[in-house]
Amino acid sequence: MSSLLEVRETGKYGKGCFALAHFPARKKIALFSGEVVRGSRRIEARLRKQEAIKIIRLAEDYAIDGAVGGDATAYINHSCSPNAFMRVVPGDKIAFFAVRDIQPGEEITMDYRDPYHPEECKCGAENCRSNKKPRRTSQKKKS
Numbered sequence: 001m002s003s004l005l006e007v008r009e010t011g012k013y014g015k016g017c018f019a020l021a022h023f024p025a026r027k028k029i030a031l032f033s034g035e036v037v038r039g040s041r042r043i044e045a046r047l048r049k050q051e052a053i054k055i056i057r058l059a060e061d062y063a064i065d066g067a068v069g070g071d072a073t074a075y076i077n078h079s080c081s082p083n084a085f086m087r088v089v090p091g092d093k094i095a096f097f098a099v100r101d102i103q104p105g106e107e108i109t110m111d112y113r114d115p116y117h118p119e120e121c122k123c124g125a126e127n128c129r130s131n132k133k134p135r136r137t138s139q140k141k142k143s
């Protein structure tokens with residue numbers, strides 16, 4: 001459990017994860033903590049139940065659920081222009097690293113990959129994917 005991070009209200013996504021310390025670029029911020037979930041059916045059942053996704057899936061049948069036993073890292077929100085990224089580290093754990101220098105008081109964000117990218121993104125980044133996304137009309141072909 002890291003005391004270098006704190007959960008606060010963001011005003012956009014509800015709660016977020018904020019830095020309490022300076023993290024230099026490329027340095028590890030924290031490990032993602034939570035309960036290990038094994039089995040694709042159990043992972044999918046949990047994903048369906050969570051309104052805000054706190055599960056990080058490392059494999060089809062292996063995931064870590066920050067909603068159970070997690071800490072501030074479970075509140076890291078999406079941004080299309082993030083200041084952190086995640087990587088699998090030895091021991092099948094997930095760690096967050098700083099993309100650039102992060103100052104105390106900044107919200108830690110990362111780029112959620114599909115399919116977890118929010119449908120309507122509120123990150124406010126200039127290169128936000130929601131700004132560019134052309135409106136798709138739903139025309140699914142059925143064969």
Ligand SMILES: [Zn+2]
Nearest residue numbers: 080121123128
């Ligand atoms: Zn965005």
